[in-house]
Every structure is written in C-alpha cells, then in structure tokens.
Amino acid sequence: MIRNVHHRMIPADARVVGELLDTLASDDDRLWPCHRWPAMRFTGPLGVGAVGGHGPVRYSCEDYVPGRRVTFRFRRPRGFVGTHGFVVEPVDASRTRLTHRLEIDARGPARIGWPLIWRPLHDALIEDALDRAENAVVPHRHREPRPLSGYVRLLRRCASGRAVHPRRDRSTV
Template sequence: MVRNVHQRVIGADVHRVGRVLDTLASDHDHLWPHHRWPAIRFDRPLGVDAEGGHGPVRYTCESYSPGREVTFCFRRPNGFVGTHGFVVEEAGEGRTRLTHRLEMATRGWARLTWPLIWRPLHDALIEDALDCAEGVSTIPARRDLRPLGAYVRLLRRCATATWSFPAPAR
C-alpha cells in the first residue's frame, strides 16, 4: 500500500486557502502549477463525478466539499488503485494546513513505475501546488517555485515525447 502525504501550513485563514482549492481545474486555477506541469482538466466544473486529469493520469472526482476537501479516484495509469486529494484545515491563529494525500495499492507494472517514475514526478508537482497555494494566499504574495531536482528534470525530458509540459520559465 502506498501512502504519500504532503502538507503545508500557510499563513492565511482557512477561507482564503479554501477559495484557492475551489479554483482547481478552472480557467482561473491558482492551486495547480499549470505553468510547469500539464494542466488539470475535467469534463465539467469541479464536483462529484467530474472526470479528467493531467497528462496521462486520469481520475474521477469522488467527493467535493467546497473550500474544504476534494477526493479523486484513479482511473489511469493501469495499476493505480486508490484515491488522492486535497484537504484544507484550520491550523490556529490565522493559519491553515493544506494537505495532499494519496493512498493506493499498486498492481502489475505500477509496482515498479510508481517508485521509479511516478513518485518523483508526483512529489515535485505537489510541492509546486503547495507553493502556488501559499504564494496566492499570503500577503505579500510569494511567486517563487523551488528548482526541480536533476532526476525529475531527466524524467520530464524523457516524457516530453508523449506528455505536453509547458516550456520552462526563463
């Protein structure tokens, strides 16, 4: 069983961070790092049963509580059996904890591809998403993203033949 959790305590109230969550996959998405990763898109606005994903990863929205939580169920890649999503929680004194939790079983080739390919890409993407949420939620706004590691840059170069990554920022 794979359990992968990323958290960030953001110096903004829960309503402000919740509004950032609610922009996910919209034309004004402030959570997803679409400037560096394949954009997340759904067949309808964010809500239960919306289907879509990003790059080759596909999922269906299983639950959505506006401003608080969204959970998705994997449909692809083959061998990913489980869920992932974001949770917004109060962390005291005008601070908010934003958590991304992935819980899944891996089957077949996914047992090998998760640790070698998917996890490093996933971890970098989610940290970028948390940077985006923190950047637009705090005053003054933070806009910087950490550099990608060498292995993630190599994986992205290998994947560009089949996935569409935005051009690197200069």
C-alpha cells in the same frame, strides 16, 4: 499500500485557502501548478462525478466539499488503485494546513513505476502546488519555483519525447 502525504502550514484563514481549492481545474485555477505541469482538466466543473486528470494521469471526483476537501479516484495509469486529493484544515484563526494525500495499492507495472517514475514527478508537482497556494494567499511573499532535480528533468524530457540518445548527443563529450 502506498501513502504519500504533503502538507503546508499556510499563514492564512481557512476560508481563504479553501477558495483556492475551489478554483481547481477552472480557467482561473490558483492552486494547480500549471505553469510547469500539465493542467488539471475535467469534462465539466469540479464536483462529484467529474472526469478528467492531468497529463497521462486520469481520475474522477468522488468527494467534494467546497472550501474543505476534494478526493479523486484514479482511472489511469494502469495499476493505480486508490485516491488522491486535497484537504483544507483550519489550525487556528490565522493558520491553515493544506494537505495533499495519495493512497494507492500499486498493482502490476505500477509497483515498479511508482517509485522509479511517478513518485519523483508527483512529489515535485505537489510541492509546486503548495508553493503556489502559499504565494496566492500570503501578501508580499513570493516563493520562487524550486529547481527540479536532474532526475525529474530527465523524466519530463523522456515523457515529452525530447530525450536525446546519449550516442547521438556528442555536445557534452
């Protein structure tokens, strides 16, 4: 079983952070980092039963408590058996923990694909989402997007079909 957890302590009231969660996949999405990653989209509004995803990743919403949590069950990529989602947890009156949790039983090609391809992309995307959340609710704070690692940039180029064959690209030799 793969458990991948990212969290951020955000200096804001849980109600304010929860409002970000409720914008997921909307035209006014203030949580998902669609400035650098494929947008999260569904066939209808965010809610139990909504089907969609981002890029080649597909899932359906299996649990949604507005302002508190959302859980999605994977449909693709093949071999991803499990869930991912966000949880908003009040710590005290002025601090909230925003957590993204992914739990999958990787099967078949996903056993190799997760550590080599999906995890680096996932980790970068989720950190961008947490930065976006913090920027949205903390006045006068703007965390610049973190530079993507060379490996993540390579994976993104390959995924977009822009990978350059090393023998054809002599400009760096």
